[in-house]
Amino acid sequence: MKKIFLILFLLGCENTITDNSSDSAISDGIVINEINYNSSSDLDSEDWIELYNPTNQTIDLSMWEFHGDDDVFIIPENTILLPNQYVVLCENSSLFSEIFPSVNNFIGDFGFGLKGGGELLRLFDSSDLMVDEVEYDDITPWPIAPDGQGPTLELMDPFLDNALGNSWEASNINGGTPGGMNSVSNE
Numbered sequence: 589m590k591k592i593f594l595i596l597f598l599l600g601c602e603n604t605i606t607d608n609s610s611d612s613a614i615s616d617g618i619v620i621n622e623i624n625y626n627s628s629s630d631l632d633s634e635d636w637i638e639l640y641n642p643t644n645q646t647i648d649l650s651m652w653e654f655h656g657d658d659d660v661f662i663i664p665e666n667t668i669l670l671p672n673q674y675v676v677l678c679e680n681s682s683l684f685s686e687i688f689p690s691v692n693n694f695i696g697d698f699g700f701g702l703k704g705g706g707e708l709l710r711l712f713d714s715s716d717l718m719v720d721e722v723e724y725d726d727i728t729p730w731p732i733a734p735d736g737q738g739p740t741l742e743l744m745d746p747f748l749d750n751a752l753g754n755s756w757e758a759s760n761i762n763g764g765t766p767g768g769m770n771s772v773s774n775e
């Protein structure tokens with residue numbers, strides 16, 4: 589009997605650990621919601637990612653860190669994301685605003701490119717807790733059109749597991765939807 593309890597206890601622990609990691613991602617809320625890692629040559633804004641706040645809380649992103657495989661960008665002070673709002677982190681803000689003159693909710697420059705063959709992107713809060721991570725790829729099950737054909741990678745729903753390629757689609761719009769609702773979103 590004791591043995592069974594111990595096993596249940598251990599199973600319980602394992603579940604708790606697993607749940608905690610996904611719960612902390614959800615409770616911190618911010619989601620990597622769109623990725624432009626390889627622009628088409630006619631619409632080359634250089635690389636960017638879009639963050640989304642799906643919670644009903646205002647979240648302060650000041651001093652949060654965006655990590656690529658080899659590089660880190662520190663989000664500036666006074667970066668506040670209201671509920672249901674988006675912000676774009678861009679590699680090159682002047683090129684970005686040339687291509688997307690009507691998009692104002694961006695910050696940069698993060699100054700490094702996102703790899704054309706996939707890369708691990710991670711977001712950490714100011715206490716160094718990981719908030720979200722996506723290791724995108726340019727092969728199935730990831731949509732492949734975002735690899736230089738014009739569309740971006742768009743998350744279909746901010747509450748889907750964005751670690752999975754199947755949760756993403758190529759945007760319906762050339763250049764994607766930086767700073768606004770994804771074109772493939774059902775909402």
Ligand SMILES: [Ca+2]
Nearest residue numbers: 625626701702
């Ligand atoms: Ca790139």
Ligand SMILES: [Ca+2]
Nearest residue numbers: 704705726735
């Ligand atoms: Ca590629």
Ligand SMILES: [Ca+2]
Nearest residue numbers: 720721750751
């Ligand atoms: Ca996630």
Ligand SMILES: [Ca+2]
Nearest residue numbers: 765768769770
């Ligand atoms: Ca978008």
